Amino acid sequence: MTLLSVKNLRVSFATETGVVQAVRGVSFTLGRERLGIVGESGSGKTMTGRAVLRLIRPPGRIEADEMTFDGQDLLHASDSQMRALRGRRIAMVMQDPKYSLNPVMTVGQQLTEGLRMRDRLGRAEAEARAIKALEAVQIRDPARVMKAWPHELSGGMGQRVMIAMMLIPEPDLLIADEPTSALDVTVQAEVLSILDGLVRDRGMGLIFISHDLRLVARFCDRVLVMYKGRVVEELAAGDLMAAQHPYTRGLLNCLPRIGGPRQPLPALDRTGDWAE
Amino acid sequence: MTALIEIDALTVTYRAKGQEVQAVQGVSLSVAKGESYGLVGESGSGKSTILRAICGLAPVSGGTIRIAGQPVRRGRDFARQVQMVFQDPYASLHPRHTIDRTLSEPLAIHGIGGADQKVPAALEAVGLPAAFRFRFPHQLSGGQRQRVAIARALMLEPPILLLDEPTSALDASVQAEVLNLLNRLRAERGLTFLMVSHDLAVVDHMCDRLLVMQHGRAVEELARDDLAAARMKTDYARSLFEASADRLMGA
Numbered sequence: 401m402t403l404l405s406v407k408n409l410r411v412s413f414a415t416e417t418g419v420v421q422a423v424r425g426v427s428f429t430l431g432r433e434r435l436g437i438v439g440e441s442g443s444g445k446t447m448t449g450r451a452v453l454r455l456i457r458p459p460g461r462i463e464a465d466e467m468t469f470d471g472q473d474l475l476h477a478s479d480s481q482m483r484a485l486r487g488r489r490i491a492m493v494m495q496d497p498k499y500s501l502n503p504v505m506t507v508g509q510q511l512t513e514g515l516r517m518r519d520r521l522g523r524a525e526a527e528a529r530a531i532k533a534l535e536a537v538q539i540r541d542p543a544r545v546m547k548a549w550p551h552e553l554s555g556g557m558g559q560r561v562m563i564a565m566m567l568i569p570e571p572d573l574l575i576a577d578e579p580t581s582a583l584d585v586t587v588q589a590e591v592l593s594i595l596d597g598l599v600r601d602r603g604m605g606l607i608f609i610s611h612d613l614r615l616v617a618r619f620c621d622r623v624l625v626m627y628k629g630r631v632v633e634e635l636a637a638g639d640l641m642a643a644q645h646p647y648t649r650g651l652l653n654c655l656p657r658i659g660g661p662r663q664p665l666p667a668l669d670r671t672g673d674w675a676e
Numbered sequence: 677m678t679a680l681i682e683i684d685a686l687t688v689t690y691r692a693k694g695q696e697v698q699a700v701q702g703v704s705l706s707v708a709k710g711e712s713y714g715l716v717g718e719s720g721s722g723k724s725t726i727l728r729a730i731c732g733l734a735p736v737s738g739g740t741i742r743i744a745g746q747p748v749r750r751g752r753d754f755a756r757q758v759q760m761v762f763q764d765p766y767a768s769l770h771p772r773h774t775i776d777r778t779l780s781e782p783l784a785i786h787g788i789g790g791a792d793q794k795v796p797a798a799l800e801a802v803g804l805p806a807a808f809r810f811r812f813p814h815q816l817s818g819g820q821r822q823r824v825a826i827a828r829a830l831m832l833e834p835p836i837l838l839l840d841e842p843t844s845a846l847d848a849s850v851q852a853e854v855l856n857l858l859n860r861l862r863a864e865r866g867l868t869f870l871m872v873s874h875d876l877a878v879v880d881h882m883c884d885r886l887l888v889m890q891h892g893r894a895v896e897e898l899a900r901d902d903l904a905a906a907r908m909k910t911d912y913a914r915s916l917f918e919a920s921a922d923r924l925m926g927a
Contacts, residue, residue: 651848664859666852
């Protein structure tokens, strides 16, 4: 079943020096599965994620032939319709907990704000739900973390708090923008298994945005590889090692591996028709 | 081979709000001249604190640090021996100084002339065009900035570079370029590296030996071959090894 369908998505910014095309014709569909979007910085992967939620401010422009979520037209939805979708049906975990959490609100206030305003829950009930959400992302001693300020959290804790916050309204689609890049490998594995459990148990759709090709391949069902605003290759995660595209191969090969040869790592070759 | 960096029973204690936190607890290691040595562990394991302690940026409360057999005395001589490259190239370069000023400042402090020749040569050595000399950091990409940070560290031609997660803020493709650059410079100049990373694959690629750390303590020292063959003795080192991304890929 298709949850999200995007056809020929374009995101452009009018700047003083002319129009910059951040996303240039991206198409994909998503069911209740894990879709990975990989690319270097500037490849348009974050903009693709934000465009789905229409979270791009002017002078940025979003254009597409089609962008529907669960039968609803996202391109022509009114602002209030979009607000009803955001958070409740489609949620996004932003990249950096240092900048994405409100520094002057405690974790508890931020977690319960939506429950109290949107769902009109009482304080005690909202707090109980928030603590449950923190437990779900395996935060030890959630009652203490509820009272903590964002600057008192480590990167890994902050990231998990953000995931907890996004999961409280039980969205159908979660867009996770580099949710684990600030984390240690061991914590990374934990956060991934939390996300994995949610996809499996609740049938949530997940768009997982990352620059880490191997991580995405291990974790997702399908992978889109983006370069300069275009999808250069789409493949099943299991086939990644057999990727044909020179850019995908370049991204794979430039990573050092344990026990690998001591020669210089191959640099990415950015020549070819695709690299325009 | 003689040890160039000798650290013996180093302890670093921070005091905050009346509480003492031992960030490093009795860690010893020695790095031979020309060797590349890695420190690996999760955040909070104290690996960066060791580098900071060597530079005098962390409160050492016990143990000794010796460079080339001498106890460290910080000052100009130390700056000519040891330089550090920091993690975040977006934060470690002065935003309002041109690259030229950033690179020529160490020369000025040490009364070394010839900045006009040395700055372009330093840029060339790290693979940047000479025209970058009069740019500001915000006009450069992350990888270019890290190249500038490396060039700055090498201005005084120190034999030792301390590298604190030099590529963790960079894209995989840019990381490859910077790692290649560091390896080339080490080979050309016979540098000694002490490198911190949370990425076991990066440390494996760069280092001859490595020390796994956890909660401020040394867990296990491994030679590169032992790591590749998974010959670790402690459970923690093994769990770190197994959690490393490329291991699970079975690539």
